[in-house]
Amino acid sequence: MGVAQKLIRGADRLLDWLICIALLLALLYGGYALWDNFMIYRNTDLDSQIMKYKPTPSNPSLSELQAINPDVCAWLTLDNTHVDYPVLHGTDNSRYLNTDFYGKYSLGGSIFLDYRNSADFTDSYSLLYGHHMDGGAMFGDIVNFENETYFTQHQTGTLILNGKTFKLEIYAVLHEDAYQSPMFQNVGNAGKYAQRLEYIKQHAVQYREIGTTVNDQILAMSTCASATTNGRSILIAQMVEENDAGGQ
Template sequence: MEIAGTLARLGNRILSMIAAIMILLMLLYGGYSLWDTVMVYRGAFLSSDLLQFKPAEDAVESPTLLELQAINPDVQGWLTIDDTHIDYPVVQGENDMEYVNKDVYGEFALSGAIFLSSLDNLEFDEGYHLLYGHHMDNGGMFGDIVEFPQESYFDSHTSGVFYLPDAAYDITLFACLEVDAYDPVVYDCDSGADRKKLLDYIKKNAVQYREIGVTAADSVMGFSTCAEAETNGRVVVFGRLTKRS
């Protein structure tokens, strides 16, 4: 009986140790999950320190962007899409992977930054300019882009502004496409690409389209992010740039 009692107590201790280890593992996993969530959404929305560099709404020139460029020369402008969460500085890296996991300060951030194609020639009075941003489930970065395939959302969101240090461009949104990540027309950012071909392709394949009289002579900007359901699926919204005077 004494041996049986000893074995029972030993068994209880082992079970208690196993339970304690399981609880510790669950706490560690919970802590990691919380840390991972914080890291993913860190920088996904406009922070107070970045807010000081945001251009004035009716600005034609934005000297605050020069201050931000002094911190990171890769900063090229600031994008605002009206009535959305899209309100961020825009950078351009040496390649299209540089700012996938770096914020506007060049520091590690899983939410990345909004960035121009590395092929962009930065001549915004003409041509085609493509911006990329992560699809964040909380609407951060380009998370709101995935709402544009809905007719009601597309119809109620029609405008934005792209600011440069020495200029500003009003954006008139006119189309939304759902494409593959390797679409040869949408993702052809070469400055010599056929713009009429692009506009014809957009009109033919758009899931939402608004006739605004855009032509190959206009400057067009695209905003690309990952679709919700497909690994290689992308949602791209297009707008015409009109320089403010």
């Protein structure tokens, strides 16, 4: 066998090995990606310990949850959706962006209240954030409210605090820019509340009239909307306090 043939055969074997290594690396990467994706979404599911302490309108207490994490300020439920989570309140809006209920790193983060808001939800305008996760996890279902049929079929929810329950009357959803929308400005009890209510009415993708006035409190729930760059879907609900722990 000539030298040239030996070199060709050696090159062929090397190429075969390189192909095998490349395929193996691709399989390993694919397996890791699947595992990583599974872990991301598993971490967005609440474990049995947290669900065991979920408050109810008849027993509106967060004490057990706050014993685990004192930053818990409420429990949010949107009826007939996947939104059923404790609400956290940090010292800034990055604290729970990628941190779970236990204070551990999690890509899915937590549902959290804007740091500018009062943790007792006494503000006229309170703003919640949550990631848009597949399968409806976290605030993944919020974007569905932009669909008229879904919007008309999902119009209620509950926000439970220590010793207090608010019924949520969902009445609008907006599609806004994260860096330009006034919905992310003047959070809390800042002025121009009447203008905010009018802005919601004029810019809503879906809207129903329920008679919201400047004397009412509203809750906004914001999540990413992948359809546009920097897009956000913002769900709006009027907060109606129940007269007592047992109901209205």
